[in-house]
Amino acid sequence: MTTTRFSSQSVLAQGGINKYIKDVSIIPPVYTSTTYLRDSDNQYRSGLVYSRADNPTYRPAEKLLAELENAVDARLFASGMAAATAVFQALKPGDSIIAPKVMYWALRQWLKTFGQDTGLHIRFVDTSNLEELQESVNEKAPTLIWLETPGNPLWTVTDIEAVSAIAKSCGALLAVDSTVATPLLTKPLDLSADIVMHSATKYLNGHSDVISGALAARENNEFWQRLVAIRAQSGAVPSPQDASQLLRGMRTLFLRVRESCQNALYIAEQLEQHPNIVEVLYPGLKSFAGHEVAAKQMQGGFGGMLSIRLAGGEKAAIAVAAQTQLWHRATSLGGVESLIEHRASIEGPDTPVPSDLLRLSVGIESADDLLKDLQQAIDSAHA
């Protein structure tokens, strides 16, 4: 029998079981042990010592993610924030960072407080504007450029390959939060980023029942080893049960992302002409500022996230969210169920998000039902 190489879709659907687990079980076991046997000659050849540092339950999900991202290695973390902040903790006081103006708000807050307090010098620029970025780099060469594309919640698209060339020209590392793009639509490491980060809480798990994060690396170098050590020494690890549940979620990633992308595009196109909607923000729309770059670096869809801006401002936006029956009014994204959120309310006073904006995480329900529900909510709010 010759060995056939199967696609990542097939390997993912099987949870990587045939490739990574030397066992007869179809589902990998959950290792609940907090500690591991030392060899009789006092070595730890298994590489496993104590579960605050590592647990074999993580490996199938980590290996699948590494394969999907074309990474040399990946590590799960306790949350997306634990994964992202590990990257900044790996820097040294005085190091300089460029981060996007539009990015996940809690990370922006962390950078402005704890990041700055620990001696990091942080500049927020419009990373989608390559001239503005280049000017900022010319002023002071950064140690690390952090991107988030599409950027939550305006879905600003940044050209990863172009920024990577800028980063290389000044010796900076490039890290990309690719949570919204998922490893299926964009592969930042193929575009020469050094590190890719995911909130695995979102699409990777996909069922709104696990908090987890992940980092994956293009090269196994000193920086990656520092990230691995930070996770192990700080104990920023998920529970083995969460890692197992995450693997279960990942197995349907292809189906869920495909469906969410199709639904989101349909809804965005249908709402674009709605008289009570000022603007639809979605990378898949030809009218969207970042559409061309998105078409270049996103394959197979433009993601399941979009935002709408309501005529009638904040009051109308909050009223629409209050009237939906199928869409759940809740924060977070990337689950099979559709969520709607008045984003400015959660981000606080210094948010760049307009107060008339609703963020939509499009799930896998019927696109027509989702649209019908939004339309009735918009009509009632504007009646």
Ligand code: PLP
């Ligand atoms: N990055 C993005 C784009 C997010 O939307 C989130 C959470 O909403 C995070 C990072 C943080 O992930 P977590 O909630 O898993 O800590």
